[in-house]
Amino acid sequence: MEGKQEIRRREDDDHEVEKIGERKHGDDHEHENEQTEEHPLPLMTLNHVSRLCRSVEDSMEFYTKVLGFVVIERPHAFDSFDGAWLFNYGIGIHLVQSKDEERLPSDKEGLDPMDNHISFQCEDMKAMEQRLKDFGVKYMKRTVEDLDKNTSIDQLFFNDPDGFMVEICNCENMKLVPAGSLGKIRLPSDRHNPPVELKNTPDNAQDNGEMPTNA
Numbered sequence: 001m002e003g004k005q006e007i008r009r010r011e012d013d014d015h016e017v018e019k020i021g022e023r024k025h026g027d028d029h030e031h032e033n034e035q036t037e038e039h040p041l042p043l044m045t046l047n048h049v050s051r052l053c054r055s056v057e058d059s060m061e062f063y064t065k066v067l068g069f070v071v072i073e074r075p076h077a078f079d080s081f082d083g084a085w086l087f088n089y090g091i092g093i094h095l096v097q098s099k100d101e102e103r104l105p106s107d108k109e110g111l112d113p114m115d116n117h118i119s120f121q122c123e124d125m126k127a128m129e130q131r132l133k134d135f136g137v138k139y140m141k142r143t144v145e146d147l148d149k150n151t152s153i154d155q156l157f158f159n160d161p162d163g164f165m166v167e168i169c170n171c172e173n174m175k176l177v178p179a180g181s182l183g184k185i186r187l188p189s190d191r192h193n194p195p196v197e198l199k200n201t202p203d204n205a206q207d208n209g210e211m212p213t214n215a
Contacts, residue, residue, distance in 0.1 A: 045188035048085075048092030049118055051164055052103055058161045059095050060084050066135050067120070067166070069093060089120065090188065098162075105163030111140045113157055117165035121172060125154045128168050132158060146174065 053059040063069040069086035082097035098104055122128050132139050139158040146152065156168040176185060 040184065040186070043186075046091055048087075048094050050094040050096060051160070051162070052098040053095050053160075053162050054098060054101060054104060055161065056082055056084050056095050056097050060086070062161050063093055063095075066131065066137060105159075108159055108161070108163035109138065110163075111138075111157050111159065111165065113140070113142070113155070113167070115165055117157070117167050119167035119169055119171070122168045122170055125156070125168070125170055129156060132156065149175075 051059065060071060063086050064071060067088075069088045072085050072087045072092075074083065074085045084095045086093040086095070129139070129141065137158050139156050142155050142157075144153050144155065151173050153169055153171050153173050157165060159165055178185060
């Protein structure tokens with residue numbers, strides 16, 4: 001009889017240990033969630049995309065004339081190699097003269113939307129398409145429809161002078177819907193942009209919210 005009571009007590013003790021373990025695991029999980037909420041990653045926004053190129057001059061001409069980027073000063077610490085920094089729309093493009101063309105895309109004409117590319121959001125797709133035509137840029141055009149949500153996005157795909165693909169889209173037509181992610185979506189704001197030193201400040205450029213240049 002005493003043996004049975006001892007076994008029963010042990011079983012009860014084991015059951016209590018399981019309960020404590022479950023509570024502890026739950027507490028740890030809640031603590032992890034609290035840490036995630038209180039201390040999000042200190043990331044702000046995408047700063048720049050770096051591109052190797054066959055000719056820095058050709059790439060500068062493409063990104064400034066076709067896509068409207070502005071050449072900005074590059075720190076002297078980078079004078080040891082040929083390159084250029086461009087900036088606009090809250091993002092930078094850093095061009096680096098390639099020393100090995102085998103590292104660049106071999107096919108400068110092919111366009112595959114499923115391949116690596118960078119994408120820019122656009123508020124006037126027709127105007128952007130006309131711009132590509134004006135500069136003689138070969139492009140692919142397509143529309144992706146979401147029948148369930150009765151919406152669609154338009155896309156333009158084209159290559160830069162070295163065969164790196166660029167996309168222009170009106171992706172704001174698609175809602176951002178988190179798919180089971182634990183984190184919070186953080187949208188960039190003005191405070192995430194780097195400080196801009198304006199050398200010329202014509203009133204018309206300030207009124208339009210544009211960054212004046214010396215060009």
